[in-house]
Amino acid sequence: MKKLSLVKMEILPEEQLDRSQMASVFGGTFYQCSCNNGPTFTVMTDGDPEEDAGCAEGETAACIAA
Numbered sequence: 001m002k003k004l005s006l007v008k009m010e011i012l013p014e015e016q017l018d019r020s021q022m023a024s025v026f027g028g029t030f031y032q033c034s035c036n037n038g039p040t041f042t043v044m045t046d047g048d049p050e051e052d053a054g055c056a057e058g059e060t061a062a063c064i065a066a
Contacts, residue, residue, distance in 0.1 A: 033063040042066060 028046040035055035043063065045052040053061035 030066040031063040032066045033061055035059040035061055037062070 031049040033053040049063035050061040055061045
């Protein structure tokens with residue numbers, strides 16, 4: 001069996017994309033969401049963030065643009 005060498009990829013700061021650039025690449029917007037006022041998490045969607053938050057049935061999602 002061949003051994004694989006995993007090398008960490010070096011990315012210069014000017015090559016990194018920020019959140020607004022990632023949203024335009026993927027075609028969505030970032031939101032901070034929570035289910036039933038629990039811990040917040042990030043959702044990226046081009047649809048309805050409260051539907052796309054993935055809260056359990058019966059839970060209420062609340063989202064604001066990040």
